Amino acid sequence: MVSNSAPSTPRLLPSGGTLRGTVRVPGDKSISHRALLFGAIAEGETRIEGLLPAEDPLSTAACLRAMGVGVSAIEVGRTVTVQGVGLDGLSEPGDVLDCGNSGTTMRLMLGLLAGRSGRHFVLSGDRSLRGRPMRRVGAPLGEMGAQIHGRKGGNFAPLAVLGQPLRGATIHTPVASAQVKSAILLAALTANGETTVIEPAQSRDHSERMLKAFGADLEVQGEERNRVWVRPGSRLSGQSVVVPGDISSAAFWLVAAAITPGAELTVENVGLNPSRTGILEVLEQMGAAVSVHNRRDVAGEPVGDLQVRHGPLRAFEIGGDLIPRLVDEIPVLAVAACCAEGTSRIRDAAELRVKETDRLTVMARQLGAMGARITEYDDGMAVSGGVELHGAELDSETDHRVAMSLAVAARIARGDSTLHRPEAAAVSYPGFWDDLQQLGT
């Protein structure tokens, strides 16, 4: 039952062309998962406008339906409704919960299910997900009393969760990960006692914002906003959620326009939560012509329109606390680095090795096939700019962000490219290829 891969058709990526016009990227993936999950354990109905109709949120919705939660059809342009079952209303599923390709689904689900006393759950996913580390969630939940078992000492799915009464705890997480933090926060909602999660640096804070809006007793603390405190006992109530466009999807257009001669694009309605806007700071460091218009707040998240034009680019150096704020944009930033003057350096990004693929190795290999000069480090890479890329046989290696990053690179290469396994893009951006065609003509 767990995700089989369908036959794949390679896609021709023609070289050249410019990019002009206006695009609206689909809903934010992180916020979409959370709206479904929090809606499921709230009381009453949650209405979600702009939910991302992509494979990852569909995996979350399917898992919730398998536990008795009513989630309406997820289709482009349609408001999604979730009939909440309350904090302890999830039923034991009759089969394995299939998390597909989605790390967020599996990790947040572990936090959600660990405290469901007396119920047994098994979670699995596709080949990529079954190779991603889960002990980072299992270990802190274990400190709260959770029982999670899996391959290699509980690190790899399939995972079995034996629901237990949980106790509150103070947990220091070793990496800044919103998935780990959010799993702990979900478990904390029904624990016996207060919980505090302390991260080495702040990761994206969508869970904190949305849980508060649903009625959780939660506080973000510390000057660096890297401590979150939760007191259990509050009931969550269904809300209206409006999901902004995903800055991680917008990133492909921002870089594409910045590196493509003659390009000028507007990306409308993009989420600008400061814990996600690292890409804008890097583009600024590069001297790219990006401006933000029409800043506004929509349902607790800052939003704006981004305008970007082609222009000369300088190399960048990134690392430290900036990395969690642009972690999913590093593959496309590697493409931008190929077009900048000088050598760009990315450090402190070892987390990329445990995403859908090892994104450092895969981007070095794929851009290398186009002639890019990249040196891999344990925790990052150095990319020499100003080396002309040439068309090549490329492969997403099943990773959505790699697929879309290579599509951006192929446009500025000399000669056409072919991309194998392009369908990976549908994990986070199902309309990507249509948008690319429309903006390029």
Ligand SMILES: O=C(O)C1=C[C@@H](OP(=O)(O)O)[C@@H](O)[C@H](O)C1
């Ligand atoms: O919480 C989330 O929605 C996400 C957190 C990040 O992962 P980590 O928590 O592993 O950093 C990110 O890479 C992922 O795409 C989505």
Ligand SMILES: C=C(OP(=O)(O)O)C(=O)O
């Ligand atoms: C890492 C990603 O997602 P996830 O961890 O949810 O699979 C991503 O979307 O780039």
